[in-house]
Amino acid sequence: MIHYPNGKPYKPAESTKTKSARKKKDFSFSNRGKTLEDELNETNTYYLIHQIAIVHKKPVPVQIVKVEYPSRSAAVIREAYFRTPSTTDYNGVWNGYYIDFEAKETESKTSFPLKNIHEHQVAHMKDVTDQKGIAFTIVRFSSLNRYFVLPFSVLHEAWLAMLDGGRKSIPLSIFETKTIEIKTGFNPRIDYITAINKMITNKEY
Numbered sequence: 001m002i003h004y005p006n007g008k009p010y011k012p013a014e015s016t017k018t019k020s021a022r023k024k025k026d027f028s029f030s031n032r033g034k035t036l037e038d039e040l041n042e043t044n045t046y047y048l049i050h051q052i053a054i055v056h057k058k059p060v061p062v063q064i065v066k067v068e069y070p071s072r073s074a075a076v077i078r079e080a081y082f083r084t085p086s087t088t089d090y091n092g093v094w095n096g097y098y099i100d101f102e103a104k105e106t107e108s109k110t111s112f113p114l115k116n117i118h119e120h121q122v123a124h125m126k127d128v129t130d131q132k133g134i135a136f137t138i139v140r141f142s143s144l145n146r147y148f149v150l151p152f153s154v155l156h157e158a159w160l161a162m163l164d165g166g167r168k169s170i171p172l173s174i175f176e177t178k179t180i181e182i183k184t185g186f187n188p189r190i191d192y193i194t195a196i197n198k199m200i201t202n203k204e205y
Helices: 016-022 037-051 119-130 152-163 174-180 192-202
Strands: 054-057 062-071 074-082 091-096 097-106 111-113 136-139 146-151 169-171 180-182
Touching: 037 054, 037 091, 037 097, 037 136, 037 169, 097 111, 097 119, 097 192, 111 174, 119 136, 119 152, 136 152, 136 174, 136 192, 146 152, 146 174, 152 169, 152 174, 169 174, 180 192
Parallel strands: 097 136
Antiparallel strands: 054 091, 062 074, 091 097, 111 169, 136 146, 146 180
């Protein structure tokens, strides 16, 4: 079992692959069964090969405290702890800009729950933007098969409103008017670099 730094057990969210096995979704054949992480990893590989950007998924430091050896050639981790809270999923550099982003999925058709974002992640993204980096969240509305780049400025506004007693989610209408929708393709699958270019032009990050 893996634990957070505060000692609470870590329970990973059910993957899209598992959910897809239970419930059919209106995805294209080429995307069927893939998680958002799968698609982003493929996109980042494309960017790297074509020298467009260098972006990697961040490793999460884990402290292993209990290991069992059922056989000489195999080891099984029975207990471990995250050394520090995770920040965001990905970071890298593109065209001289430092980029740092989180990737989230929701099955809701009407809004993105802010409970999917943690306070320390918001603080981290604010630190990034304070240093002139570009921070954002890629959100996939799984049931709608729609993808959006959510600039940190829009997320931060919604977050502060929630702390002030406002709604605890960002409605789809905000995504449609204040964020940048990504039209998926074959290669790269999720061309978020084009969306970032628009963010820089409009100074929205």
